[in-house]
Amino acid sequence: MNEEKIPFSPEGYRKIIEYGLEKGYKFISFKDFEKNKHQEKICILRHDIDLSLDLAFEMAKIESEYHINGTYFVLLFDDLYNPFSHEGQKIIRKISDLGYEIGFHWNPLDYINSENPYHDFKKHLELLQSIAGESVKSVSNHLPTINGNIKIRLPPEGFINAYDSLFFNSGSFTYVSDSSMRWRQYIPIDLMKDGRGVHFLVHPIWWMIEGNKLKEKIKNLTEKNSAKIKESLNGFFLEIDNALSRRKELDELYLKNRSK
Numbered sequence: 160m161n162e163e164k165i166p167f168s169p170e171g172y173r174k175i176i177e178y179g180l181e182k183g184y185k186f187i188s189f190k191d192f193e194k195n196k197h198q199e200k201i202c203i204l205r206h207d208i209d210l211s212l213d214l215a216f217e218m219a220k221i222e223s224e225y226h227i228n229g230t231y232f233v234l235l236f237d238d239l240y241n242p243f244s245h246e247g248q249k250i251i252r253k254i255s256d257l258g259y260e261i262g263f264h265w266n267p268l269d270y271i272n273s274e275n276p277y278h279d280f281k282k283h284l285e286l287l288q289s290i291a292g293e294s295v296k297s298v299s300n301h302l303p304t305i306n307g308n309i310k311i312r313l314p315p316e317g318f319i320n321a322y323d324s325l326f327f328n329s330g331s332f333t334y335v336s337d338s339s340m341r342w343r344q345y346i347p348i349d350l351m352k353d354g355r356g357v358h359f360l361v362h363p364i365w366w367m368i369e370g371n372k373l374k375e376k377i378k379n380l381t382e383k384n385s386a387k388i389k390e391s392l393n394g395f396f397l398e399i400d401n402a403l404s405r406r407k408e409l410d411e412l413y414l415k416n417r418s419k
C-alpha cells in the first residue's frame with residue numbers, strides 16, 4: 160500500500176485500524192500481551208503522550224468505536240500538559256474508563272540527580288496510579304535515543320517495559336512508529352498485509368490535529384492551546400470581577416468565618 164494513501168488525519172488512522180480488523184488483527188495493550196501471546200495476528204497499540212492529553216482522549220474515543228485496545232503512556236512532569244491539573248486528571252480517568260491501559264511514560268532526566276532512582280520511580284508510579292484509578296503495570300521511556308547515554312538502571316524489575324527486546328523487531332513483533340510523520344521502513348499496513356506481529360507507536364498529535372505538514376500541525380496545536388489558555392484566563396478574571404462586585408459582602412463573610 161502506498162503511504163501517500165494514508166493521510167495523517169483521523170480518517171487516515173481509521174483506515175489503518177479498519178485494514179487491521181479486516182485482516183483479522185487484534186489490537187491490544189501491553190498489559191494484555193501475556194494472555195494474547197498465542198494469537199496469530201496481534202498489534203500492540205502504543206501511545207506515548209508527549210504533547211497533549213486532549214488529543215490522546217480524542218484518539219481513544221475513535222479507537223473505542225472499534226472496540227480495540229491499547230496503552231496510553233503518560234508523562235508526569237511535562238512542560239506541555241499537566242496530568243495533576245483538575246482537567247488532566249479527569250482526562251486520564253476518562254481514557255482509563257474507556258478501557259485503555261494507562262502506562263507510565265518515564266523520563267530518564269527526572270532521575271539523574273536522584274539519590275534513589277528506584278524509590279523515586281515507584282513513588283511517581285504511585286502518583287500516576289492514584290490519578291488513573293488503576294494499577295500501572297507498563298512503562299515506556301521518553302526520548303530513549305536522546306536520553307540513551309544516561310546510565311540509570313531503570314525501570315525496576317517487575318514492569319512490562321515497552322522497550323523490552325521482545326517488542327522490537329524480534330521474531331514476534333516488528334516495530335513501526337509514526338515519529339514526526341516520517342515512516343521508516345514500513346507503514347503498519349505493510350506488516351498487516353503479511354500477517355506479522357506489529358508494535359505500533361502512534362503519537363496522537365500527527366493524526367488528531369489538522370494540517371498536512373509538521374509545521375502546520377504544530378502551529379494548529381499552538382493555536383488550540385492558546386485558545387484554551389485564553390478561555391481559562393477569561394474565566395479566572397470573570398470570577399475576580401464577580402468577587403470585586405460583591406467585595407463588601409464577601410469581606411464581611413470572610414471576617415465572620417475567620418472569627419468563628
Ligand SMILES: [Zn+2]
Nearest residue numbers: 207209301302
Ligand atoms: Zn515521549
